[in-house]
Amino acid sequence: MKKRAVLALGHRALGITLPDQQKAVTKTAEAIADLIEEGYQVAITHSNAPQVGMIHTAMNEFGKEHQDYTAAPMSVCSAMSQGYIGYDLQKAIREALLNRGLYRTVSTVLTQVIVDPYDEAFYTPTKVLGRYLNAEEAAKERKKGNYVVEEPGKGFRRIVAAPNPVAIVEIDAIKALLDADQVVIAAGGGGIPVLEQEHHLKGASAVVEKDLAAGKLAEETDADELIILTSVEKVKIHMGTDREEQLEEISVEEAKGYMEEGHFGVYNMLPKFRASISFLEKREGRRAIITSFDHVKAAVQGKTGTRIL
Ligand SMILES: Nc1ncnc2c1ncn2[C@@H]1O[C@H](COP(=O)(O)OP(=O)(O)O)[C@@H](O)[C@H]1O
Numbered sequence: 181m182k183k184r185a186v187l188a189l190g191h192r193a194l195g196i197t198l199p200d201q202q203k204a205v206t207k208t209a210e211a212i213a214d215l216i217e218e219g220y221q222v223a224i225t226h227s228n229a230p231q232v233g234m235i236h237t238a239m240n241e242f243g244k245e246h247q248d249y250t251a252a253p254m255s256v257c258s259a260m261s262q263g264y265i266g267y268d269l270q271k272a273i274r275e276a277l278l279n280r281g282l283y284r285t286v287s288t289v290l291t292q293v294i295v296d297p298y299d300e301a302f303y304t305p306t307k308v309l310g311r312y313l314n315a316e317e318a319a320k321e322r323k324k325g326n327y328v329v330e331e332p333g334k335g336f337r338r339i340v341a342a343p344n345p346v347a348i349v350e351i352d353a354i355k356a357l358l359d360a361d362q363v364v365i366a367a368g369g370g371g372i373p374v375l376e377q378e379h380h381l382k383g384a385s386a387v388v389e390k391d392l393a394a395g396k397l398a399e400e401t402d403a404d405e406l407i408i409l410t411s412v413e414k415v416k417i418h419m420g421t422d423r424e425e426q427l428e429e430i431s432v433e434e435a436k437g438y439m440e441e442g443h444f445g446v447y448n449m450l451p452k453f454r455a456s457i458s459f460l461e462k463r464e465g466r467r468a469i470i471t472s473f474d475h476v477k478a479a480v481q482g483k484t485g486t487r488i489l
């Protein structure tokens with residue numbers, strides 16, 4: 181029986197600008213093809229904060245120059261990011277597989293993720309997005325009810341909530357594609373955040389943390405492995421001190437302990453641990469791996485990466 185993996189692609193595996201993204205996904209697609217060659221069924225999710233920031237600027241600032249301009253809410257910007265990132269990934273993965281004489285349909289499911297309107301995250305936004313604003317522009321954003329944060333010496337940036345993913349709306353479609361052994365890109369950028377209002381879904385002005393959405397996707401697709409591809413081969417404890425140590429194979433209990441001791445960056449490494457622990461506590465006997473895209477093959481073979489069991 182095939183193993184099922186959910187992969188989360190971070191900034192290094194995905195790239196940021198259009199040309200950068202096309203170059204990065206070509207390399208990442210090789211790593212994904214390695215996994216498929218090893219017999220994995222693969223679902224992929226990815227970052228999108230830089231991309232959604234660019235789309236938001238394009239739609240809401242330069243868009244005004246178009247006579248039929250209407251503002252684009254954050255949820256629509258998220259959907260757009262899923263579309264073009266998915267398109268680049270589809271092309272790159274299809275090609276990497278064809279070069280190895282393999283064929284799989286690769287598709288992107290525009291995915292909505294339900295969030296809780298009472299999530300604390302709506303009161304304490306953490307996802308920094310878009311270009312730098314000057315003080316006057318920042319004041320205008322605040323007047324519109326948007327949150328803005330100052331980066332000393334650089335200017336101001338929009339900041340939006342990163343609520344927890346509660347459920348994946350299109351989960352049955354994603355599962356059907358995986359069951360058919362097809363490659364699926366889903367819950368990109370953490371999914372398009374939506375609020376459930378009776379039986380309607382309403383886009384939320386937020387960006388879900390992609391690592392947490394990947395954990396939810398792994399849980400809901402009953403995956404064997406959650407593989408988070410980031411910029412480091414292994415996670416460190418006591419990072420930057422003379423006690424620095426790389427983590428290899430650790431238990432959930434150990435992972436929780438390190439988390440509580442505060443070894444991980446709050447907005448970068450910590451969500452990867454939260455996602456891994458949440459998945460492993462709900463699906464016993466599975467594995468979470470945190471490593472870089474160029475070490476994924478060795479990591480699934482147990483030779484490198486930080487592996488949480
Ligand atoms: N304990 C840690 N061990 C390794 N890297 C860490 C740790 N804490 C924070 N980091 C930082 O987390 C970064 C990866 O997170 P992030 O940049 O958000 O990645 P991604 O875009 O891949 O999700 C690393 O480049 C590193 O600087």
Ligand SMILES: NC(=O)OP(=O)(O)O
Pocket residue numbers: 190191226227228229230369370387388389390391
């Ligand atoms: N959605 C999301 O978590 O994106 P980043 O990884 O780019 O912050």
